[in-house]
Amino acid sequence: MSNERPGEQEGPDAIASRDTPRPAGRGAMTIALVLVLGSIMVSLDMTVVNVAIAHLSADFDAPLATIQWVATGYSLALGAVIPLSAWAIGRFGAKRLYLGAIGLFAAGSMLAGLAWNIESLVAFRVVQGLAGGLVMPVGMTILIRAAHPDRLGRLMSTLGLAILVGPMAGPVLGGWLIDEVSWRWMFFINLPIGVVVIALASRIFAPDGARDPRPLDVPGALLLSPGLAALIYGVTSGGEHGDFARPAVLVPLVAGGALIAAFVGRAVTARYPLLDLRPFRDRAFATATGTMSLFAVGYFGSMLLLPLYFQVVRGESATMAGLLGVPMALASGTVMQFAGRLADKVSPGRTVPVTIAVSATGFALFAHQLSADASYWGLGAALLLVGAGGGATMMPLMTAATRRMPHDQAPAASTTLNLINTTVAAVGTAVASVLLSAAMAARVPVAGEGGLQALHGLAPDARAAVAPGLAEAFQHTYVWAVAFVVLAIVPALFLPRRDDGRPGRGAGQRDEPEPRPETGTEPASGLAVSAASAETRAS
Incomplete structure (x- = not known):
């Protein structure tokens, strides 16, 4: 029996891809726009729920420790299902899996909107998480396979529109629906979006063809799946309680880390591993994911701090806190479009260290101004730098990591990237929560005794008296965000500064010429889809 690992010889996907032309650029852009709509549905749901926690606690008469499972249950399901996406793509096909995930997410949304108690709501949020965990990695696989490497940066930036719309519209839309309609419409709003995405994807996406x-x-x-669930549960619980030394937090953290380490040991020896780790042999992929991890801890961890500062220190409503965060999201999404196109022409190794420095400068200026009466104009200007630097960093990193992935490794690469983003975002949020809790307890005694709930119960005069101490606590926590973002510059300096631009070079392979088939012009491992793709779009 052969000991060759998958991808070391041509499989059905590679054979199909080498004999078929790439889709036209306009077709790939159409696919990207449909994927954006599906991603917006998922990202909206994640950000909308964050502003509803207090209202859900009142409606279901449940404590915060119980209500937080509406978010935690979703995150656990998300982390548990992402590792299965690469295998599921090979087994069922990317198009079928994407349509099924969107349909399940819409069904879970409808059930969540009909929830009759907190237990049923948490259960239906888990259903949403299981579906939502597939949407991004499967969608990214579809895009990588459809895109020519020379246009991948532009298409990745288009996919990044979901990152703009979700954080910008989610809190504002959620606040309005909660205040004026009902929290149930946070979930019902996904139904028409899901129907449109399924209708468009069914017609536009290429047939799956040969499957692995x-x-x-x-x-x-x-x-891996229980390990990630335990790890995410541990960091989430640690962030909630502000203490990582509690047995209820430490045990799942250690168990999760041990299970993940055992998985890595198996993945490098198994013939058919659940998650193919070969992409890490590629320098661009390894350095891009390392850079992304450090950057995301600081960048996404600060997402927790911003609305809390406006609400806890400045006394703003949830809707107003969402509106005050719009400059950051708007700058991120706008710059992302230019950065993605630039990544097609200039190697991200030349630009990413600079863009990270821009974001770190914005964080430093924001932290420097932070006080109980800081000017919103000054804070907004700093947030513009933070968002611009973030938007110019994330998509070029994803482009650098995936541009040279061969067809058979596209699912593994997209799965790994989404897995890292999900886990690191949870870790960053938990770390920010712990640091903020400790800083508030050291500066505001009432916060140390009763946490945020005690602060919400303060009279206006009492709140104004502790506001300077609270602002100082937020300022101290933002310094850590600056530190993590600055650290990301170190691996960014090792990103490839030159890109040969040739598609389909295998992860870890050297620069030997690619073998070409006798009846075609694409390398055997090129990123392409089946010939039926063009026929589907033409019809």
């Missing part, structure tokens, strides 16, 4: 019949790595799944 490799078996499911059951031992790997039993190691």
Whole structure:
């Protein structure tokens, strides 16, 4: 029996891809726009729920420790299902899996909107998480396969529109629906979006063609999915309680880390691993993911701090806090469009260290101004720098990581990127929560005794008296965000500064010429889709 790992010889996908032309650029852009709509549905749901926690606690008469499972249950399901996406793509096909995930997410949304108690709401949020965890990695796989590497930056920036719309519109839309309609419409709003996405994707996406019949790595799944769930639960619980030394937090953290380490050991030896780690052999992929991890801890961790500062220190409403965060989201989404196109012409290794420095400068200026009466204009200007630097960093990093992935490794690459983003975002949020809790307890005694709930119960005069101490606590926590973002510059300096631009070079392979088939012009491992793609769009 051969000991060759998958991808070391041509499989069905590679054979199909080498004999078929790439889709036209306009077709790939159409696919990207449909994927944006599906991603917006998921990102909206994640950000809308954040502003509803207090209202859900009142409606269901449940404590915060119980209500937080509306968010935590979603995150756990998200982290548990992402590792299975690469295998599921090979087993069922990317198009079928994407349509199924969107349909399940819409169904889970409808059920969540009909929830009759907190237990049913948490259960239906888990259903949403299981579906939402597939949407981004499967969608990214579809895009990588459809895009020519020379246009991948532009298409990735288009996909990044979801990152703009979700954080910008989610809190504002959620606040309005909660105040004027009902929290249930946070979920019902997904139904018409889901119907439109399914209708468009069914017609536009290419047929799946040949699929990879490799078996499911059951031992790997039993190691990685529970390991990620335990790790995310541990960091979330640690952030909630402000203490990582509690047994209820420490045990899942250690168990999750041990399970993930055991999975890595299996993945490098198994013939058909659940998650193919070969992309890490590629320098661009490894350095891009390392840079992204450090940057995301500071960048996404600060997402928790911003609305809390406006609400807790400045006394603003949830809707107003969402509006005050619009400059950052707007700058991020706008710059992202230019940065993605620039990544097609200039190697991200030349630009990303500079863009990270821009974001770090914005964070430093924001932290420097932070006080109980800081000018919103000054804070907004600093947030513009933060958002611009973030938008010019994330998409070029994703482009650098995936541009040279061969067809058969596209699912593994997209799955790994989304897995890292999900886990690191949870870790960043938990770290920010712990640091903020400790800083507030040291400066405001009432916060140390009763946490944020005690602050909400203060009279206006009492709140004004503790506002300077609270602002100082937020300022101290933002310094850590600056530190993590600055640290991301170190691996960014090792990103490739030159890109040969040739598509489909295998992860970890050297620069030998690619073998070409006798009846075609694409490399055997090129990123392409089946010939039926063009026929589908033409019809």
